[in-house]
Amino acid sequence: MRLVNKVAIVTGAAGGIGQAIIEKLTSEGAKVVAVDISSEALKVFDSYGSEKVKSLAVDVTDFQQVEGMVKQAAEQFGQLDIMVNNAGIGAPKPLLQHDPRADFDPITQVNQYGVYYGILAAARQFQAQSTQGVIINTSSVYGQMAAELTFTYNVSKAAVDMMTKCAALELAPLGIRVCAVAPGRVDTPMLRQYEAIGLWEHIRKEQMRDTMTQPQEIANVVAFLASDEANCINGTTVSASDGFENFKYPLLDKIQ
Structure with a gap:
C-alpha cells in the first residue's frame, strides 16, 4: 500500500469520481476526509468507519468553510498530506441560451474558486506543518x-490547468507538488x-476504444499522483481520456 499514514481530503466526494x-x-x-455540500449524500461513507473516513458537509465556494475543513482534517488525523480538489459541476446548454447568473456564475464558483480555495488552504496547512504535501486538481x-x-465548463477547467501550473511554481521551494488529472x-x-x-x-463513440472510462480508472491515476x-510529476495536467482529445469522431463505421 502506497499511502499508509497519509491523510487526504477529497472534495466532491459523493460524485462518481469522488467516491x-x-x-x-x-x-x-x-485516511480520508470526504467533503461534499450534501450531508445526506455523504452517508454513503458511513460503512467505512470514522477511523478511516470522516465526512464533512462543506460549500467549497466559501473560503472560510474550506479553511475550516482543512483545520478539521489536520485535527482529526494529526496532519494533512494530500489535497484532492475534485468538486465540479456542469450542464450542457447552448451559449446563446445562457442566463449568466444560472449558467456561468455557479459553475465558475465551484470549478474555479473551489479549486483556488483548496490550493490556498492546503498549501498554508502544509507550510504550517513544515511538510511536503501534494495537491491534485x-x-x-x-x-x-x-x-x-x-x-463555462471548458473555461473553468482551463483555469484549473493554469492554477495548477502557477501554484506548482510558487510552492516548489516548499517541496509541495501540484498537479492535475484531466478525465x-x-x-x-x-x-x-x-x-x-x-x-x-x-x-460514447467519441472514445478511442468505443467505451466510457470508469471512475475507478481515474481514481487509479489520482492515487498514483x-x-x-509520482515525485517527478509537478505543475502538469495528466490526461486520463483514453485518447479523446487526439482524434475526431470516427467515420469508418459510416461507410462500412
Whole structure:
C-alpha cells in the first residue's frame, strides 16, 4: 500500500469520481476526509468507519468553510498530506441560451474558486506543518479544447490547468507538488445528462476504444499522483481520456 499514514481530503466526494477516489485512497492505506455540500449524500461513507473516513458537509465556494475543513482534517488525523480538489459541476446548454447568473456564475464558483480555495488552504496547512504535501486538481480534457454546449465548463477547467501550473511554481521551494488529472468521457451521473438529450451514444463513440472510462480508472491515476512514485510529476495536467482529445469522431463505421 502506497499511502499508509497519509491523510487526504477529497472534495466532491459523493460524485462518481469522488467516491471512486476515496475507495482507492483508503485501499492504499490513507485516511480520508470526504467533503461534499450534501450531508445526506455523504452517508454513503458511513460503512467505512470514522477511523478511516470522516465526512464533512462543506460549500467549497466559501473560503472560510474550506479553511475550516482543512483545520478539521489536520485535527482529526494529526496532519494533512494530500489535497484532492475534485468538486465540479456542469450542464450542457447552448451559449446563446445562457442566463449568466444560472449558467456561468455557479459553475465558475465551484470549478474555479473551489479549486483556488483548496490550493490556498492546503498549501498554508502544509507550510504550517513544515511538510511536503501534494495537491491534485480534477481538470478535464475540455480545459484544453473547445466544445459545444459546455462554454463555462471548458473555461473553468482551463483555469484549473493554469492554477495548477502557477501554484506548482510558487510552492516548489516548499517541496509541495501540484498537479492535475484531466478525465475525458467518464461514466458518471453528471455525464449522464447527455443521455437525457439524446447524445449518449454519440459521446460514447467519441472514445478511442468505443467505451466510457470508469471512475475507478481515474481514481487509479489520482492515487498514483498522490504517491511518492509520482515525485517527478509537478505543475502538469495528466490526461486520463483514453485518447479523446487526439482524434475526431470516427467515420469508418459510416461507410462500412
